[in-house]
Amino acid sequence: MVATTPLDILRFLSARADEGVETVLVTLVAVIGGSSRGIGTQMAVAADGRRVGSFSGGCIEDAVAAEALETLADGWGHVVRYGIGSPYIDIRLPCGGGIDLLFTPRPDTASIRKALDLLGERQPAALRLECDRVTVVADAQEAPWNGECLTHCYQPALRxxxxxxxxxxxxxxxxxxxxxxxxxxxxxxxxxxxxxxALEIAATRIQVRSTLPLTASDHWSAIVFLFHGRDWEEHLLPQALALPAFYHGAIGSRRTHRARLDALQASGVPLEQIARLRGHIGLIPSTRDPATLAVSLLAELVAEYNTLAHWTYWTGESLADAEQ
Structure with missing residues (x-):
């Protein structure tokens, strides 16, 4: 994995609780000017000095960790500003802005694990974050910092x-x-x-062209066809389009995609399912090698996934619900 994810923060807190090591959850609750991180970004610091997450390129993490350990010793949470307007005049952010960080000592382990359980079940989870407590809330909808609390949402991992x-x-x-x-x-x-x-990537053998060995998907999943010949699509693609996903796509030229859509319609696939299918996929046009195709397609999927999360958390409904 290239970097820490929000789920890694929660897993870190849960794992330290298993070890009997106290922790502090640090959450970015406000941005003044520019910042390399967004509101809701988190870092977790353990009493033994271990930590996970970041708020910059390494400019303030040591100071945040030190503040977190002092918070544990004091026993109460608070908000600290770093960067512009901060009492720590020797700590500056390279972007020239400022960030407010909420330090919450000893976050409730049961709430953290409930959030992890929901995410493991492929359901969004939301935590209400305050100076002195962290609690799970039923409505997975973002609520901005109001001086006392912030509701932060976590989406199931991209599948x-x-x-x-x-x-x-x-x-x-x-x-x-x-x-x-x-x-x-x-x-x-x-x-x-x-x-x-061999690379520890889950792989399933497609035994026959007529049966898709995939029966479960959800709205936090993407389904992509990377076959260069359309013979494997004839029966498998209609079955895939009947499954829930935030993204259905298949590689190929615009000409290939037009022929693909005609074939789907001729085979009786419902028009609303055909409309889900993206063709000529990826952000980089006319890719000619596997590495560029991989980067192009993954970038598009991540962008769509983040859009889905933003819509869900700020409106309280899924994109699938909105499209109905």
């Missing part, structure tokens, strides 16, 4: 079901796994499945 074979599939699966996505690769090619399994 990607990728179908294909050869280097296009393996390159994409490797990059997505490194990013931190939950990757499930499906391929008719035994060698491809073996290569992916």
């Amino acid at each position: 990607i079901h990728a179908l294909g074979q050869g280097e296009d599939l393996t390159a994409f699966a490797r990059l997505a796994k490194a990013f931190g996505a939950q990757v499930h690769a499906l391929s008719p090619d035994v060698g491809t499945c073996m290569d992916l399994a």
